[in-house]
Amino acid sequence: MGTAMIDLRDEAERLLGELAGPGATLRDDQWTAIEALVVHRRRALVVQRTGWGKSAVYFISAKLLRAHGHGPTVIVSPLLALMRNQVEAAERAGVHAATINSGNVTEWGGIHQRIADGEVDVLLVSPERLNNPDFRDQVLPSLARDAGLVVVDEAHCVSDWGHDFRPDYRRIRTLVAELGAGIPVLATTATANNRVVADVATQLGVGAGSDDTLVLRGGLDRPSLHLSVVRIDEPARRAAWLAQRLHELPGSGIIYALTVSAARDLASLLAEHGHTVAAYTGQTDTAEREQLEADLLANRVKALVATSALGMGFDKPDLGFVVHLGAPSSPISYYQQVGRAGRSTDRAEVILMPGSEDRQIWKWFASVAFPEESLVRRVIGALDDERPLSTQALEPRVDLNRSRLEMVLKVLDVDGAVRRVKGGWIATGQSWEYDAERYARLEAARAAEQEAMLEYERTTGCRMVFLRRQLDDPETNPDMPGCGRCDNCTGIRWDAGVDDEEVQRTRTRLERPGVDLPPRKQWPTGMSTLGVKLSGKITDGPEPGRVLGRLSDLGWGPRLRTLLDGPDTEAPESVVKAAVAVLAAWDWAERPTAVMAVESADHPVLVETLAAQLARLGRLQNLGVLRRRPGQPTVTAANSAYRIAALVDAWEPVDLDAHHGPILLVDAVTDTGWTLTMAARHLASAGADAVLPFALASPK
Template sequence: MATRAEAQTILEQLAGPDARLRDDQWTAIEALVVQRRRALVVQRTGWGKSAVYFIAAKLLRAEGRGATVIVSPLLALMRNQVAAAERAGVNAATINSSNIADWSEIHDRVRGGELDVLLVSPERLNNPDFRDQVLPALARDAGLVVVDEAHCVSDWGHDFRPDYRRIRTLIAELGADVPVLATTATANDRVVTDVATQLGVGSGAGNDTLVLRGGLDRESLRLSVVQAGGPAQRAAWLAAHIDSLPGSGIVYTLTVAQAHDIAALLREQGHEVASYTGSTEAAEREQLEADLLANRVKALVATSALGMGFDKPDLGFVVHLGAPSSPIAYYQQVGRAGRSTASAEVILLPGREDQDVWRYFASVAFPSEVMVRKVIGELDRERPLSTPALEPLVDLGRSRLEMVLKVLDVDGAVRRVKGGWVGTGAAWEYDEPRYRNLDEARKREQQAMLDYQSTAECRMAFLRRQLDDPELGAEERCGRCDNCTGIRPAVDVDATAAEDTRQRLMRPGVELTPRKQWPSGLGKLGVELSGRITDGPAPGRAIGRLTDLGWGARLRKLLDDADAEASDDIVQAAVKVLASWDWAARPTAVMGLDSDSHPLLISSLARKLAELGRLIDLGTLRYAPGRRPVTAANSAYRVAALERAWSPPEPDPIEAAGGPVLLVDDMTDSGWTLTMASRVVRAAGAPAVLPFALAATS
């Protein structure tokens, strides 16, 4: 039988000779290894949850038990966990999207009993090969199953990782004496209850379940909120103060565009930083993590892609340039800092535009029942359809379609097989109460995040209360935050520095990459287009993105306001973009696109650009009679709706211009409107079309 002394020995291998196993850690390990119980551990970041499952895995293997399966959500977390396991002499491997070439060998090692620990992403649980060939043996012979970051089951629900809900199926198929551990640092009462329901662990899941729920105070964190003003002032504040922050750290932004823009701005001013987002290649992510761990950069400017499980014990600061939409997400991200330091700075720089970003992400939540049933109806029970083949048959973008399919798979209405997806014929009910409750919870948490910014109470106590910390006293204060100490970071920014930052951020110009390939399946929608696009536009430009820290707010206001003539500052911004455009051939003419919402804005901008640039004004490319506004979400439906959307223009003026045509629109998102309109203009005789938009959505 495993002993505490054996557990202590493994801990020293894992964390060093000075590490000491705490009583509550041994309580969890003993419940799993000796008593074969199920456990839910809700403890703050840095408590040592990973030590519990690695020690338990090693002890169970010593007793001849099978491999421990750890379901883990992010690549950064998996890499850190494998490295930690190796330090403790644990044979560990991971199966994820970045090591596809190794999957077959790892599968063989699992079947051969060579691994102590296998880390898998929740999506891997429904890969047909893994599900049918590897998972049954794991479920039968597993020594322990661990669900790390278990709040993903509830807190983000279907709109983050629907595959987390699939874990309950794995657990249901386990042998009676296979222990299960669910861990998280960020769970309030609602999340704890939902995790218990989804996974069969935790309070309410049975009298024999161990629940270890500790206090969430982080004694090293110094929380502050800095109301520095608009986007330029906040960026200037960061540039002025980042070098005075301790050690190296993370600057979080709400969008990918902001991460790239802020990183570029800071680098221009001599700061060693790099951007890290969900679009960063896996190999580059690994290098950037290593650079931060080794203090080769002052900071990574990151989206939430750098979050759970990234383990740099001496991380000196976390700055948020924009507020996350919930205190739970905020607590999880700031928990990266100060894990082995006496003090770490945690600073929030909120902006008024944060709520626009929250609303956008909320708008792409789970679709309507009609749309979901359309997906089910298009799937055959025998003939698989791949996601690209299904996409033209339903009006959903690729990412939302994949999310719907995963939810339906978890619910048993569809099944993933080799070659794609099939229907199961099983009855399915739209869980409207669940989606409504998620939306209501999201709104409550957004309001709580606004309240955090303005509260006069202890900020750490505020966050702990949002997480239903069982150890929080009625009048408890941390004594470290700006509200407790009265010591606040300076808000003022040097006027010259702020203006310089504003000028840098307000430099207009975003490249618009043209579409190169037609969506698959257009023939099913009556459009005979396929393969490469050979008659579309050249690369284009926009003044800025709606999410930009510089131009974003101004462009959003411009497009929200009533239609009016283009103002001088918009025209001058457009001229600056055109002047810096490295085109192969200068345009000789300009044409505006017809618009339902901004016809005067577009036509006046086109006219003024014609005057200033000495271009031929070709007027407006008009909508065809009977044309309907395009509301389609996915690419195939958009192209089908835009086919024959404009009346062909007179070819004589276009041919007389003799050169490329500048095609002006107010906003571009998917790029299909400018692609399809450019084809019409080229068909009328233009040798090339140069798209130009006031704003891009991303």
């Protein structure tokens, strides 16, 4: 190794010390990757287990390249949690980092200017930004021309063979294809079998199939993980078992559920049993996610009850356990999630509690995959080549729901058949072929992965070896011994018994009407940019509330959908009785003394008569309706910051001088929670002692 190379490695070791702490030394493969990117300007694919240090490779490379006069490094990252952790790590090493994502909309203008002024060393971009018209047309070309390095983190997301395929990630191949000469590319992931690795190579031009490409692939064993399966058939009994056993699990951890509803229900149940837990899902607001992540990192909660929204990029080295109530549909996605645990501990408990309903949930998720050709062509045919249509305007013209339609549009955009522009989508007129053979292979592969997950549950062999083979771990072989840690290797198993009385209490809790409505806790960042002086924790919002039922519930869902989709009518007797039952079970600190309805644009009679009936039956003062100011438009913004800005000073003044005590605030539907939050602040400013929100329905 020449003197210059020795000096470069010494500098890389110094930067690692700033990232990871004094005494940290580069692994040989880390230096091999850094040298390939910085010195030889090559493309590389790194498949290494969680905790190996992939982020150190690209941050050190970014700093070294910047020091030699190259442009900023562009990192495409899929999750906001990952971005936040990475920005903090970059700052420790003296790297000036910025991020552009859906959570900091108000800051985009300033960040674009900093990039133009050369003040940004690393730009972290969410994949969704790559298809934003302004970003794609105004920012992306200059980045592709001037970037010092492009990093595709969690690169398995680019593959529709992967467990976490995201249509927006396919846009990355356009970015890579347009890169200037000699710009290195690094793709990284912790969980990719041979099939996914090959597809990533095809999509990004990196991997074993490409010329002059470095491939670093290591073993995936995690010696701290102790894998177990606990079989309990009934969902209520499984939840009761966890409620009784949670205190036995070490430290703090993550409890995964397959659906948003299940995560919320389980979090409420465990909280009622005295456990300090909180729900964390894809519907949790950005600011609240940050707070919940900080609470888990600081061990202020025993567990976060989460969907897959909490996964890639969340870094808590001492995470003590991961429990799954319900099995993911793939051993690969399962290992991705359990890999969060035990990075710096000698032992971490990993427990899978599968259910008979898992297959039905897998089937539902499969049903919202890429649709049949006739539906896709209907989408293309509904679009004009000049006059753009928004997703909302297009939705009634095709037989697809919003989320599925957006997924189809993104795939068609990458394939060149449609294009996203200001104002919506247009057709390009380019020919498009439906790759039926590929989709059939994909469906067969997913079916095989589901069967492999069922085999993991049933196997009597080593569970760790089973998972490593499913990921095509290069360090496995047919004769290798078991891990010596899992329940099958040791014969030590969790007792599946649970107290029958506890099961009955749990069953009653899960089946009764009423859903917890947690209050908003944090204002979104960047509100001052919109002229709104709200930041930090929310101190004047509502108390925890209740919802009669979710529109997605099997029980109340169909009845609520029928009620809300039909004509505006007085509150039916069955709905009033159910609402009374919810209120009777509400463990409020102080009983409300009055009721007020939130003015509803779609269901004014329903909401006002419900509030009046509750006032009569509960012998509460009826304060009437909280009405909007004349001319106040209906709030339609999807972004939280803009939604809040539109709700500031939205209601007419109210006189509460003659009233004392908590107010029950009644609405038809609560979705984001910001309407009830801002309405509660309005009442609080008028002198309300406390506001208890109640809504008939929430979407999920």
